Amino acid sequence: MRKQRHKIYGNCPVEAAMDIISGKWKVVLLFHIMDGTKRFNELGRLLPGLTQRMLTNQLRELEADGVIARTVYLEVPPKVEYSMTPFGMTLEPLLKALWVWSETHVKPRLTAEE
Amino acid sequence: MRKQRHKIYGNCPVEAAMDIISGKWKVVLLFHIMDGTKRFNELGRLLPGLTQRMLTNQLRELEADGVIARTVYLEVPPKVEYSMTPFGMTLEPLLKALWVWSETHVKPRLTAEE
DNA sequence: CGGAATCCCGGTCGATACTG
DNA sequence: CAGTATCGACCGGGATTCCG
Numbered sequence: 282m283r284k285q286r287h288k289i290y291g292n293c294p295v296e297a298a299m300d301i302i303s304g305k306w307k308v309v310l311l312f313h314i315m316d317g318t319k320r321f322n323e324l325g326r327l328l329p330g331l332t333q334r335m336l337t338n339q340l341r342e343l344e345a346d347g348v349i350a351r352t353v354y355l356e357v358p359p360k361v362e363y364s365m366t367p368f369g370m371t372l373e374p375l376l377k378a379l380w381v382w383s384e385t386h387v388k389p390r391l392t393a394e395e
Numbered sequence: 396m397r398k399q400r401h402k403i404y405g406n407c408p409v410e411a412a413m414d415i416i417s418g419k420w421k422v423v424l425l426f427h428i429m430d431g432t433k434r435f436n437e438l439g440r441l442l443p444g445l446t447q448r449m450l451t452n453q454l455r456e457l458e459a460d461g462v463i464a465r466t467v468y469l470e471v472p473p474k475v476e477y478s479m480t481p482f483g484m485t486l487e488p489l490l491k492a493l494w495v496w497s498e499t500h501v502k503p504r505l506t507a508e509e
Numbered sequence: 510c511g512g513a514a515t516c517c518c519g520g521t522c523g524a525t526a527c528t529g
Numbered sequence: 530c531a532g533t534a535t536c537g538a539c540c541g542g543g544a545t546t547c548c549g
Contacts, residue, residue: 294497295422297505303417305542308409321511332543337512359510359549371500378492383408386485391411419522435531446523451532472530473529 301346302372306331306339311369311376314349318364348372415460416486420445420453425483425490428463432478462486 302308306328313319313327325336340363343349348369354360416422420442427433427441439450454477457463462483468474 293423294502294505295426295494298493298497298501299417299422301501303413308413309407312409325511333512334544335542338542353511357510359512361511368500371496375492375496378489379412380409382485382489383412386482387412387415388408391408439531447532448524448534449522452522467531473532475531 301343301348302375304339304342306335307343308376308379310339310343311348311365311372312380314363315365315369315373315376318362321361321363324363343369415457415462416489418453418456420449421457422490422493424453424457425462425479425486426494428477429479429483429487429490432476435475435477438477457483 302311309328310324313324319327321336321340324340325331325333328336340349340351344351347366350364350366350369352362352364354362416425423442424438427438433441435450435454438454439445439447442450454463454465458465461480464478464480464483466476466478468476
C-alpha cells in the first residue's frame with residue numbers, strides 16, 4: 282500500500298487526483314516524459330537539484346499510480362526507460378491547462394517582480 | 396517572505412503555479428470559495444478533519460498569493476468572509492480541468508477498487 | 510547505469526489550550 | 530466567531546554509501 286500524502290480518498294475524487302500529481306517534482310517530470318520516453322539519468326540531468334533518491338521515489342509513485350510505465354532492458358550497461366501509460370496520457374488536458382494558466386497568469390507576475 | 400514549498404522560481408512558471416495550488420487542502424477550499432463567499436467556520440464545517448490551525452494557514456497562504464480575499468467585518472460577533480479575487484477567478488479553467496479529469500478518470504478507479 | 514539502504518536534520522502538522 | 534500560542538511527534542527529503 283502506498284503512502285497517502287493527503288487525506289483519505291472517497292469523498293472527493295479531486296483529492297485523489299491532487300494526490301497523484303502533487304509532489305515536489307511530479308508535474309515537471311510528467312512534462313518531460315510526455316514529451317518523449319526518457320531514461321533515468323536523462324531525467325536527472327533535466328532536473329538539476331533533484332537527487333537520485335527523490336527521482337527514484339517520485340518515479341515509483343507515478344508508476345504505482347499507473348501514470349507512467351517503467352521498462353527495463355536487460356543489457357550492459359543497464360537501461361531503464363520511462364514512458365506515459367494510456368492512463369497517464371489522459372492527464373494531458375489537465376497538464377496543458379496548468380501550463381496555459383502558468384504562462385498567462387503566473388509568469389507575468391514573476392517577471393514583474395524583478 | 397513566504398516559505399517556498401517547492402524549489403526556486405524562475406526557470407519554470409509551472410512550478411510557481413503548483414506552489415500556489417498544491418497544499419493539503421487548497422484545491423478543495425478553492426472549490427468551495429469559488430462556489431460562493433464563505434465564512435471561516437463555514438469552511439471548517441465543510442472540511443471535517445481540517446484543524447483550525449491548518450485552515451488559518453492555508454487561507455493565509457492563498458491570500459498571500461492573491462488568490463482569495465479576506466474581508467473582516469468589525470462587529471459582534473466577529474465575522475470574516477473569504478472570496479475569490481479576480482486573479483483567483485482565472486484559476487477556474489484549471490480547477491475545472493482538474494475536476495473533469497478526476498470525475499472521468501480517477502473516480503471510476505476509486506469506486507472499482509471497493 | 511540505475512538504483513537500494515542508512516543516517517539524520519529541520520520543517521510540518523495535529524492536539525490542545527487560550528484570546529479579543 | 531475567528532482566530533493565536535505552544536509543544537511535540539512525525540516524516541520528507543538531503544547526503545552519503547553500497548550493490549547488480
